[in-house]
Amino acid sequence: MHVSKIQLAVLCLAFSSLLATLARAEGPWEVTPQSTAALQRGLTWLAENQGPNGDWESDDLGLIGMGALAFMADGHAPGRGKFGQPLDRALNRILSSPRPSGLLNVADPQRDMYNHGLTTFVLGQAHGMTHDTRINGVLDRALKLIAFTQAEDGGWDYRAVRRENGHDLSLAVMQAKALRSAMDTGIEVAPEVVDLAISSVREHYSPEGVSRDASEVEQQKYPGQFTYTRHGGKASLAMAAAGVVCLQEFGQYDDWRIQKNMAIIHAEIAKLKEKENRQNGRLPFDAYTLYYVGQALYQVGGEDWERSYPILRDAVVESQVVRPGNLREDGHWNAGAHVGGKPGDLYGTAVGCFILAMPNRYLPILQEGRIESFQHEVP
Template sequence: MGRFRIAFIGGLLVLLVARPVWAVGPWETNPEAEAALERGLEWLARNQGPKGNWGSNDLGLVGMGTLAFLAAGHMPGHGPYGDNVDRSLDFILENAKPSGLLNISIPHRDMYNHGLTTFVLGQAYGMTDDARIGRTLDAALKLIYNTQCRDGGWDYEARRQDRGHDLSLAVMQAKAIRSAADSGLAVPPGIVPLAIQSVREHYKAKNGTRGLDNPKVKEGPGQFTYDGNRGTTAMAAAGVVCLQEYGQYDDWRIPKNMTLISREIERLKVENSHNGRLPFDAYTLYYVGQALYQVGDREDINEPYWRRNYPKLRDHLIGCQRLKPGDVDEHGSWDATGHVGGKPGRLYGTAVACFILAIPNRYLPILQEGKIEGLTQKLGLD
């Protein structure tokens, strides 16, 4: 069975420096990975700017920068990057709207930025129990609940409609709810089961069938899709992460999507160019790394997803990180590739790469192991 993580709250996570204390062994992390992570964090700190937002008004990107530090064990106000965490969190909290919305970009990015930023605040709250973060997080969660569409998904704009737009939005909001649920913040009945249903409805079999009640959908290979039709590695991984984080370990869709993800990782070539290009675009990498970790090594089907695939991702990240000592704009960075370019793309790529390299440290509440029974009952998933 896959592993589930539950938050430590009330200040239990007290180690404040980025050094691996939870890693199982050298196949998870090594000195080269630690050095690459530190170079990435140094790039983020060096390029953050006085406002704490890396020159970006995209709260999702600012949140990702924050998440990189948190994932490496750096807490607000403590240690070498404590000030960086403080400033980025301050920027997010100061720009939360009275409605609870965490977006100051265009309305079409409302729920994308909101979901990702809410997830990050949930992790920060689980690590600090900071009342200021808690108040903003509570308002942000209520907005998510109030804008859930009738089919269980969400739209890009913060509004309730009949149908959600796509799987990426459903997963992002579900992760935000999961990020805060085990910190004791209230979740109205029915929200999570409906969201999980929406995720499952985005699965499509290779034979062309879809739907929760169609028996043929289980036949042969298949994967999660963006909109019911377009299957991508990112959506395969995102759907898996959502199911895992809500304890749906025995869902038959998980191994089918993990087969696809593993195949894509196997296609990666050994990288040592230090050209800043990630093994996948940043969005895809963000979910692929989490899917591998959350599923772990499935002994019941003899599939060591995490042990077999994570070292390949890790080593690829080490080999493509830019190494240009003295160049403040490039040394230690990665590019996002995909749809985000320029300085925002470098922030996104570097933050996600650091997050993936820091996963073995298990500092984030979402990466902590624990029992799920109480949470599933509370959320109506038992």
């Protein structure tokens, strides 16, 4: 897993030109004055509440990475412009934290690969948007750790160790996004890692009304969705979206499982029209779920994106806390589940900003081209 200095220079120049030409919304159906104002309010909250060492009172590198991702999603670069300094502090906190093994987690070991995958994804995006050579070595070691810890069945465990079986789909999608993030900026990933991961993701799909051992032709006749664990585990909107994101980012665009899960996603988003969360800080879905729902819509694109993104966007805008003059409150969202306190507000606000900034297409992951045979095009 390596990128040369020449490749890096070429990639940086390419992305600089892309930012000027591609990083803009398609029209008012994607971005509204209200969503633009909400995004800037959210980024201001992140900047004002960060703290001098860039960590928002959290030792969770994944959450710190999400804060950095929010700034980058709006096109900001480290050290430059309105939000350049808080972005620089967040990246510095991450880049000063890897362990000798390359592991990007300083919190509970039970969160090793969750935080590692998310943080590696963020560094992959930063690698594609900046000229910061400090990222190269950290990112390279982080990717090697992902490959080394992949279970024999293609998944991953929460701890940074190699197991016979992976734990769940949420871990697989974290590593999938990290691998694709790196590949989009020119870093090579072993094809066998991708092949195994694709197989693992598909094994998390559970049909309703027919055995999982039935043929794919038979399974397609019935509804179904991705689940947390294999063999009919916990079903949720988050896992439906996570499975879609995995397959899309591995280039499996025509997999019939995608539209099965998109039907579930559209149905849940449609319900948001009936809910009122005006300025209460509660995102339309918890931050974890929203993060994947937004990406599933974007990655599938076309009619799916046009159909449901405006509904999701408006629900995010409506739920933002608006308290002018109150730096601790104005502009934030809370995570809604999994994380509380100020780190929970960091998580919720970072995801809210990320969703609102997606149409601007600054992040490399949002500028990626369609690839027809992902597993075979990897060197």
